[in-house]
Amino acid sequence: MTHNNANTIATHLDKLAQSQPDAIAITAPGRAPLAYARLNRQINKMRNNLNNGGIGRNDRVAVVLPNGPEMAVTILGVMSGASCAPLNPGYQAAEFEFYLNDLEAKALVMEKGNDSPAKSVAVALGIPIMELVFLPEKEAGLFELEVTQPDIAKNTGLAGADDCALVLHTSGTTSRPKIVPLTQSNLCASAGHISNSLCLDRDDRCLNMMPLFHIHGLVAALLSSIWVGGSIVCTQGHRKDLFISCLREFRPTWYSAVPTIHQAILDEVSSSEFVTDSLRFIRSSSSALPPGIFKSLENSFKVPV
Structure with missing residues (x-):
């Protein structure tokens, strides 16, 4: 099945990687800067990892990571070939259970060795966990992604313009939090x-x-x-x-x-x-x-x- 990916975050980043490969994209305190060409390679590598773990376009992937360059690159990587649902790492178990259930998440991405309650909740719900190994000696945002449950994704490759890129929830201050899906086109227009x-x-x-x-x-x-x-x-x-x-x-x-x-x-x-x-x-x-x-x-x- 063909799909239009002319207006997506990943294709835009690919163009930048070609036009200004050595320009700095992401940096962080105490870290070497990450250039656009290297960022693009990391994003493509992560998309392939997700596909090898059975995750494809429009599949929802929950991300629970500390703020920083790794979270930024992870979000970009997930959005390149799936739907990213970043969650507050400060949530308690009951909150993670609600959001992971409500999202119908196909996978959870989290830092290896982190004792977040998200991990035990995902195990109880039968949600596969993919763990990030941070590489602090490398450029800001680089990591290895460990896929422990290989599978075959149905819709692999780059996300299309009409595919869901990001899934957020409303604050829930006046009622039950509601899912807000945003397409690739939505995000490109907003950016x-x-x-x-x-x-x-x-x-x-x-x-x-x-x-x-x-x-x-x-x-x-x-x-x-x-x-x-x-x-x-x-x-x-x-x-x-x-x-x-x-x-x-x-x-x-x-x-x-x-x-x-x-x-x-x-x-x-x-x-x-x-x-x-x-x-x-x-x-x-x-x-x-x-x-x-x-x-x-x-x-x-x-x-x-």
Whole structure:
């Protein structure tokens, strides 16, 4: 069966790997940077691993990983040939049971050696587990994927434009969380619109401190950066002293965060002497930014918010 894959994340990345193979795509504190050509090879390798584990297009794969470059590359790899469902690694067993059941997940990807309750829940539900072996001595985001239950996938190869790429849930604050499937075309359009609205280009570098299991970090930071051939710094999340050290080491041109993180950053920079001329704007999303924080950000960084 033929399918249209002209408008997918994987085919877009393949074009970037050919046009700018040595350009940095992903980097992280304490890690060597990952170039577009190497990223593309890792994504293709993971898709083949998934196919060998019986996972094909539109099969839902739950991902439970700590924030960082490995999670970013894993999500891109899963989306290249299946449907990715990133879950909060902080969930408890009952929450994992609900989400894995509701997703009808065909597999769970998690870090080898991690004692997350997701593992025991997946075993009880009969969901195959594929384990990531992190390679911290290698470029940021590289890993080996161990497939312990080989199988034959029905729909192998690259995902098509109309295939489901990402599966998220609503917050469930007013009712039972609902599944929100997003196609490859949906994500490509979103990444394109965000990058256009922010006037991003290949010289931009995003500092991401947002969770990659939320649309904020995943689409607004990761996909929008890669869409234009730019680069992204994938951290494990915001923590004290992280922001200033990343400004100095990576010289990002922008970052995106929620108001609580913006306030924490303001507290950090107010107690430190720092100089930055790399930022060209700051983005805030997911909830309303209080006017006081808005003004303090502009006054502290001398860039638009």
